Amino acid sequence: MTATLLDGRQLAKKLRNELSAEVAAFTEEYGVVPTIAVVRAGEDPASVSYGGAIEKAFAKQGMGFALHTLPETASQGEIVDLAAVKGALSPDKDIDGVHPVNTGRLTQAAPIGRPAMVGPFFVPATPAGGLEILKQYEIELQGKHAVVVGRSNIVGKPMAMLLLRENATVTMCHSRTADLAAVCRSADILCAAVGRARMIRGDWVKPGAIVIDFGVNFVDGQMCGDVDFEAVKEVAGLITPVPGGTGPMTNVMLMRNVIAAARRTVAG
Numbered sequence: 001m002t003a004t005l006l007d008g009r010q011l012a013k014k015l016r017n018e019l020s021a022e023v024a025a026f027t028e029e030y031g032v033v034p035t036i037a038v039v040r041a042g043e044d045p046a047s048v049s050y051g052g053a054i055e056k057a058f059a060k061q062g063m064g065f066a067l068h069t070l071p072e073t074a075s076q077g078e079i080v081d082l083a084a085v086k087g088a089l090s091p092d093k094d095i096d097g098v099h100p101v102n103t104g105r106l107t108q109a110a111p112i113g114r115p116a117m118v119g120p121f122f123v124p125a126t127p128a129g130g131l132e133i134l135k136q137y138e139i140e141l142q143g144k145h146a147v148v149v150g151r152s153n154i155v156g157k158p159m160a161m162l163l164l165r166e167n168a169t170v171t172m173c174h175s176r177t178a179d180l181a182a183v184c185r186s187a188d189i190l191c192a193a194v195g196r197a198r199m200i201r202g203d204w205v206k207p208g209a210i211v212i213d214f215g216v217n218f219v220d221g222q223m224c225g226d227v228d229f230e231a232v233k234e235v236a237g238l239i240t241p242v243p244g245g246t247g248p249m250t251n252v253m254l255m256r257n258v259i260a261a262a263r264r265t266v267a268g
């Protein structure tokens with residue numbers, strides 16, 4: 001193996017320790033426990049399991065969790081459509097950064113090092129965690145060619161915006177990208193957010209590149225990323241493993257956003 005592991009699990013542990021002190025101080029000062037509210041429609045096993053994991057992680061941190069469920073049989077009128085739900089959220093409590101105000105501010109925010117030009121905003125937790133890994137490992141982003149494969153609103157697109165803001169030169173790829181392998185090979189920083197197990201192969205990666213794998217897939221009961229880890233680790237310079245890379249960072253970024261939202265709420 002030539003690549004060094006970007007250890008999201010260790011990093012998340014360190015950041016959780018820092019957050020513990022912040023949560024305790026906030027609760028002491030305001031008499032309010034920072035709490036996440038989760039709305040779930042139906043009993044989809046993956047959603048139930050994700051909700052349970054959030055509840056456990058938040059409890060360990062001294063933070064609150066409130067679950068609101070709608071029955072599987074809820075009518076469309078009861079659930080409202082997703083765009084309307086996003087729009088109905090308060091942008092100041094939108095801790096996964098899906099409200100149009102937050103996505104708009106992320107898009108309009110000036111590059112790091114210049115006056116921000118927009119109000120505060122929340123960034124979706126998963127790409128925020130990916131960027132935090134790069135920053136904590138002190139990886140230079142300015143002037144680097146970053147390629148993001150995947151353009152969803154919760155992972156790919158915000159990751160591209162974050163890297164652009166850090167003065168990387170960013171290419172966004174998707175299912176219609178021509179010669180994806182060649183585009184990936186041109187990346188100094190390659191981010192995969194595709195949802196296809198081990199799609200990014202060893203010969204798609206430039207020697208020494210930094211690889212951030214957001215993928216969460218299951219093959220024969222085993223979790224794996226969107227990157228063919230066994231092949232790519234022989235080529236890349238730094239790589240996030242799956243599990244143990246971007247995944248553990250997501251909850252920590254969610255916690256950070258909840259504390260920031262709680263601060264905004266008490267500040268009025």
Ligand code: NDP
Binds near residue numbers: 214215
């Ligand atoms: P989506 O399905 O919303 O988006 C997938 C993206 O990948 C789309 O933009 C799609 O292109 C693109 N894509 C699909 N197939 C190909 C292909 N063959 N070649 C190039 N691009 C392709 O997924 P998400 O963004 O929600 O999730 C991405 C991955 O991240 C998943 O594995 C998911 O499980 C994981 N994830 C991880 C989290 C974490 O905490 N680490 C949290 C959330 C997600 P197009 O737009 O053209 O359709």
